[in-house]
Amino acid sequence: MQNLITSDVVISGGGMVGAALAVALSRLGLSITVLERQAPAPFEAQSAIDLRVSSLNLRSERWLTALGAWQNLQQMRLCPYQYLQAGEGSAQLRFAASEIGERHLGHIVENNLVQLALWQQFAEPITVLTDCEITALQQDEQGVELTLSDGRELQCQLLIGADGAQSKVRQLARIGTAGWQYQQACLVAYVDTPYPQQDITWQQFYPSGPRAFLPLPGAQASLVWYDEAAKVKQLAALSAKALEQAFIAAFPPELGAIKLKSSAWFPLARMQAQQYVKGRVVLAGDAAHTINPLAGQGVNLGFADAMLLVEQLAANLSAGKSLTDADSLQQYQRQRRMQNTLMMGAMDVIYQTFSRESAPLSLLRQQGLRLAAKAGMAKQLLTKYAVGNSVF
Ligand SMILES: Cc1cc2nc3c(=O)[nH]c(=O)nc-3n(C[C@H](O)[C@H](O)[C@H](O)COP(=O)(O)OP(=O)(O)OC[C@H]3O[C@@H](n4cnc5c(N)ncnc54)[C@H](O)[C@@H]3O)c2cc1C
Structure with a gap:
């Protein structure tokens, strides 16, 4: 049937996470169909x-390097x-790449690039299909059947939802979420700075919330x-x-x-899917979890x-198991939910600790920062964690 497309894996969402999955899984010899609402525009050096x-850590950089x-x-x-x-006030904690034998701690990159x-x-x-999305999903022991908004039908062994925080796959698979909207929001501005390109990213804490600087190429931030x-x-x-x-x-x-060149504001939400895996449907990236962007961990x-x-999928193939082996997918869910929950919790502790106006608490925070700045070993571990390395 002309309207039927068959592939091993369908990935809904060709953003950063979905596209990385497509490249990596295609290298295992799997046939992949990517569904994306809008293909990325070509790069123009003069474009704003x-x-x-996003701030990409060394672990993400190494994976993107392996993918070319x-x-x-x-x-x-x-x-x-x-x-x-x-830091807060005069108490500042500075991490340097040289302390862990690296040339840099990370990069600031544009998501669309x-x-x-x-x-x-x-x-x-x-295979890439743009300007369409899934409207119906059915799965059984044989596989997954999908209907697209343009009437075409897809069959696959595994469906990956990498379609962002409002994931349609998550909704169609009836996977619930838990989370909340923070009372705070964030305003992001793209600016020209009076100084040449900086090699530092900083975050200062104030009782009303943090303020952060992320360097961009040239005298921009x-x-x-x-x-x-x-x-x-x-x-x-306000006016510009x-x-x-x-x-x-x-x-x-x-x-x-x-x-100031441009600005936009974003609400802050914490959300986690109750399941990352349901039968042959798997969630990844923002479709599975969104985190307070405080420490720039989302896409990492x-x-x-x-x-x-x-x-997990590569191990299934080389062991001659089914691609969607239930134990293997459960292991993915267990490990990633635990790691992501830990990181979300850590962000909330930092956020709550640093966003409260109280003189004793402020003193305690500043003493903590000064102590951490002097604690060589602990600081080195924190730096390794920040770049995405395992510290254990
Ligand atoms: C203000 C702010 C600052 C942030 N800063 C950082 C940072 O410094 N570092 C960091 O790591 N993270 C940061 N994040 C988080 C980061 O942007 C996300 O974690 C990241 O974009 C998630 O990537 P993703 O591919 O999972 O989802 P997305 O980037 O949301 O991509 C989803 C893709 O799916 C497509 N899509 C959606 N619905 C459908 C559909 N129904 N059918 C087909 N396609 C669909 C979309 O077009 C999109 O291309 C920040 C977030 C915010 C809000």
Whole structure:
């Protein structure tokens, strides 16, 4: 039947996580169909930097290198950083790549360029279908059957939902979620800075929420301002000139006289799917979990999901098991849910501890930061954790 497409794996969502899965799984010899609402636009060197940027740790970078996408990204745009600083008032904790024998701790990248760099690695046996989405899903012991919005039908052994926080796959598979909306929101601004390209990313804590600096290529940066949702909405409604002045007044003076180029605000939500696996349906990335972006872990956790899923599926194939071996998929779910839950909890503790206005608590926080700055071994472990290495 002309309208029927058959493949081993269907991936709904060709964003950063879905595209990485497609490249990695195609290398196992599996036929892949990627469904994506909108293909990434080609790169133009003169184009403005996109507001959606991520901090990629060394572990994600190494995986993207193995997939051949990092090399594509290097031909486009990215900004390495050697230092990471967090602090409150005069208490500052600075991590340096040299302390763990690395040349950098991570890179700030534009999400759409990471996606494009991965799409540039798409080759047979990957089929891409754009401008359509799944409207119906049925699964049994034989496989999964999908109906698309354009009337076509798909059959596969495994369906992966990598279609982001509002995942349609998650909804169609009737997988529930747990979580909440934080009272705070964040305002992201893309700015020109008065100084040349920086090699540090920093985060300063204030009682109303953290304020962060992420370096971008050239004399540019991304600024993130966390605050009460009502305050963020108020700021977002200001004229560009007034907002620029508000950033200059609110951020540490070392930032200098920035020039605002664009801005947008995002609500903050914590969400986790109650199951990552249901029969032949598997969730990965933001479809499975969204985390407070405070420590820039979102897509790094998504890539960690993808790495483990590929490992499990490769092991199934080489052991002659079914691709969707239930024990193996359960192991993916167990390990990734535990790791992601731990990281979400850690973010919440930091967020709550640093966002409370209380003089004794502030003193305790500052003493803690000073102590950590002096504790060589503990600091080295924290740095290793920040770059995505296992510390045990
Ligand atoms: C303000 C903010 C700052 C952040 N900063 C960082 C950071 O510094 N570091 C970090 O690691 N993470 C950060 N994150 C999180 C990061 O952006 C996400 O974790 C990441 O984008 C998740 O990737 P994904 O591929 O799982 O999902 P997405 O990026 O959401 O991609 C999903 C893809 O699926 C497609 N899609 C959606 N629905 C359908 C459908 N029905 N059919 C077909 N296709 C569909 C979409 O078009 C999209 O391409 C931040 C998030 C926010 C909000």
